[in-house]
Amino acid sequence: MKKFGVVTLMGAPNAGKSTLLNAILGEKLSIVCHKRQTTRTRVAGILTEGNTQTLIVDTPGIFFDTKRKLDKAMVSAAWQATFEAHLIFLIVDVKASYLKEDITKIIAKLESVSDKVVLILNKIDLFKDKSSLLSLTKELSEAFPFKDVFMVSSKKKEGVGRLVSFMKKNMPDGEWMYPEDQLTNLSERFLTAELTREVLLHQLHEEVPYGLTVHTEQWETFDNGDVKIFQMICLERVSHKAIVLGKKGQKIKHIGVLARQEISKALGCRVHLKLHVKVDEKWQDKPDFFHDLGLDPS
Numbered sequence: 001m002k003k004f005g006v007v008t009l010m011g012a013p014n015a016g017k018s019t020l021l022n023a024i025l026g027e028k029l030s031i032v033c034h035k036r037q038t039t040r041t042r043v044a045g046i047l048t049e050g051n052t053q054t055l056i057v058d059t060p061g062i063f064f065d066t067k068r069k070l071d072k073a074m075v076s077a078a079w080q081a082t083f084e085a086h087l088i089f090l091i092v093d094v095k096a097s098y099l100k101e102d103i104t105k106i107i108a109k110l111e112s113v114s115d116k117v118v119l120i121l122n123k124i125d126l127f128k129d130k131s132s133l134l135s136l137t138k139e140l141s142e143a144f145p146f147k148d149v150f151m152v153s154s155k156k157k158e159g160v161g162r163l164v165s166f167m168k169k170n171m172p173d174g175e176w177m178y179p180e181d182q183l184t185n186l187s188e189r190f191l192t193a194e195l196t197r198e199v200l201l202h203q204l205h206e207e208v209p210y211g212l213t214v215h216t217e218q219w220e221t222f223d224n225g226d227v228k229i230f231q232m233i234c235l236e237r238v239s240h241k242a243i244v245l246g247k248k249g250q251k252i253k254h255i256g257v258l259a260r261q262e263i264s265k266a267l268g269c270r271v272h273l274k275l276h277v278k279v280d281e282k283w284q285d286k287p288d289f290f291h292d293l294g295l296d297p298s
């Protein structure tokens with residue numbers, strides 16, 4: 001008998017949700033950064049092992065002081081992803097105790113689906129003395145009837161195997177929804193735009209990376225297997241353009257080199273990457289942008 005189910009990874013920004021998705025899949029699918037609000041939409045990976053197929057959905061971090069339309073759409077996408085899940089993994093960064101208030105608010109909203117919620121304490125590699133984790137586990141377990149509790153390091157891939165076994169065991173009987181060798185429901189165009197955005201997140205500071213979006217506009221494949229990709233980096237402020245381009249265009253050149261390396265690694269072929277930069281102060285108001293990301297702009 002085959003099994004199929006959906007697992008949603010949720011939690012506060014920066015908890016390590018995307019890192020955990022990549023660790024479970026053994027592939028880099030969702031972009032990762034030490035800055036908050038890296039993931040902007042639901043990113044689904046597919047794990048097919050033995051008779052079980054699991055759709056694992058990474059979501060944007062949940063926070064409560066949402067101001068921009070994009071923030072609201074991101075957080076709403078994360079909540080929506082919990083409705084369809086057979087299991088909800090609530091990822092908590094064990095070092096971010098300052099976030100406890102937000103975690104309390106998140107678990108209050110999970111009350112009605114409490115039988116599906118599993119607590120994942122992440123980043124345990126940052127603790128030498130693991131016994132200090134017990135008080136956090138106790139505190140959270142007293143606040144909410146979690147189905148189970150796991151301690152992992154997504155970065156070091158510690159505890160991930162045990163979590164995957166648990167996940168597979170808890171999937172319901174059902175026909176697979178995807179071919180056995182499919183890893184994601186993301187398009188290559190989206191995935192490669194995300195890799196460029198990841199480089200921009202790491203290379204740019206303050207508000208600049210939050211006010212930009214990357215779109216793959218054109219894709220050519222050559223007979224020798226090389227691909228040529230044209231991407232547009234859209235900025236929301238004129239003043240950001242000089243920062244992204246850098247002196248004599250050095251910054252964007254460097255970003256292009258790094259992004260090309262990442263994309264080439266992901267696609268497994270030689271890549272020619274052409275980056276263009278434009279300013280559109282209103283990109284966050286355009287319904288097309290939200291639709292491309294699978295977000296609801298309302």
Ligand SMILES: Nc1nc2c(ncn2[C@@H]2O[C@H](COP(=O)(O)OP(=O)(O)OP(=O)(O)O)[C@@H](O)[C@H]2O)c(=O)[nH]1
Pocket residue numbers: 012013014015016017018019020031032033034035036037038039040059060061062122123124125126152153154155156
């Ligand atoms: N030391 C340590 N760092 C981790 C671990 N997991 C994730 N990180 C780091 O935490 C930061 C955030 O990781 P992400 O995976 O982007 O977090 P996220 O929850 O997806 O963040 P958003 O998409 O912004 O909500 C990155 O710098 C990761 O390298 C871990 O197990 N140990």
Ligand SMILES: [Mg+2]
Pocket residue numbers: 017018019030031032038039058059060061
């Ligand atoms: Mg993320």
